[in-house]
Amino acid sequence: MTVETETRPGRHAAPPPGGEGTLMRRTGDWARRAPLLPALIFMIIVTQLPFVVTIIVSFMDWNAYYPDERGFAGIDNFRRVLTDSNTRSAIWVTILLTAGVVLISLVLGLLIALLLDRKFRGRGVVRTMMITPFLVVPVAAALLWKHALYNPSYGLFNGVLKWLFGDNAPQPDWISNQPLWSIIFALVWQWTPFMMLILLAGLQSRPLDVIEAAGIDGANQWEIFRYMTLPHLRQYLELSALLGSIYVVQNFDAVFTITSGGLGTANLPYTIYQTFYTAHDYGRASAAGVIVVIGTILIATFALRSVSTLFREETGR
């Protein structure tokens, strides 16, 4: 597994240098590139170009309410964004929200995947039930949690408390008491199935004969899990954590629906949305966007390194 990149099949290698003339090789290169170009150009125009504009606007004084005062602002926007307590709280909320949702759903997903990795009656049904939360449209899921479950006067949670403890049961206002946790739980409910599906697929791709052999050699369940299953699962854990983070860090639907960013739950996407959509402060929204991107790049560099191990192993096959 250490020499994967070198042992790639021959068709992956670039054409041998020399031999035919440079011109012919160049046309060959372009023939290879041609199918790639539409997708690449499309992506550059739609995702990279706007970002260049964002960088430019982030150095400008630009509020749609005061169109005459548009001009160069230097690093003012960045200074204002970074010293703003709202932004700092938004950064913190984004970190808490992402880490909380990804870690909790990863652990739950692993435990449930282990449960579903056994043969038992109705396994297919249980798997289908588990997948359901992921298939509810995120906005609908947020509405469901906010109104049908958390609502203090007619939500299911307080209804169950009344069932259990009678009329004097405590009737907490879940969202006001624990706004961030309310969002985290709703998201964990949606993302646990995602983690579970990838980890279950990982579990089922284990080499069973090796594990049986280990069992015959006297390894106990815990040892098999610790020294065989977990190392095998590592790349699947990394993949699901990375993909989960990519989506949860950008979460807008749940924050927007459940708390509308109130009660200290505004994360960065929501804050930027507000700065731009309600406050119309384009310069500041762009500066915040640039800061988010820089932060994401820092984190993603580490994340990409871990995916690339998975990826090398795959191409080495």
Next chain:
Amino acid sequence: MSGQITIVTGRKKRGGVLLSGLAWIVGLLFVLPVLWMLLTSFHSEEDAAKNPPDVAAPLTLDGYRSFFDTGPWPSIANSLTASILSTALVILLAFPAAYALSIRPVRKWTDVLFFFLSTKMLPVVAGLLPIYLFAQSVGFLDNIWLLIILYTSMNLPIAVWMLRSFLSEVPVEILEAASVDGANLVRTLRSVVAPVVTPGIASAALICFIFSWNELLFARVLTGTVAQTAPVFLTGFVTSQGLFLAKVCAASIVVSLPVLIAGFAAQDKLVQGLSLGAVK
């Protein structure tokens, strides 16, 4: 000796039953909110707002009726248009690109592949403002084609990754045989490669459809009354006065239905898609 073995297997069996029971309980807990939403959607508003809840309340279609009275069809049609067309566009662009990254790879193809993935890490919200300003200046706001283009860019990296991983399993011999027979690029793609990767295309299409159907931020900012999608319609739904729980539940069920059906019907495709094709 034999006695010891029966004890061990007996304990194992009991533990097995326990674990199976636990799996069932966990599965039920996860599906319970959805079942609750389904049940509430068939209750009258008065029964839906009762506390403690009245599970045995008479069933009615009033929630669905009052939801459809608010005129959701244009937004559902918009969502269908945006999801289906962007998915088609994604596959159309991703398939040749994946070919150029696996079967006849360009130089530095890994860099290109990671460029695609890195665009997924660029927060959507950072590009939102320029897109808004551009759309505003060319009169492209509240236009479903704007969403189609953006959803395509959102899902293209996923599809490229998935299809590449499928294409790299196409046996070289078939391709060589095809090129010996003098088939050109387009014919090779269509008649030799496509059949082998049809399952991959199906997985990619399923995931792209789901993500486009679910998208809220772009749709919320860039559309108005004309091109509004179903998720945006849902968010504007709760502002009404009075009791609305049954109506909201009915609306959520209706809007989630296409994704639920597609996801249930293609569970294995879902796994392949979610893992970017790393799991087959």
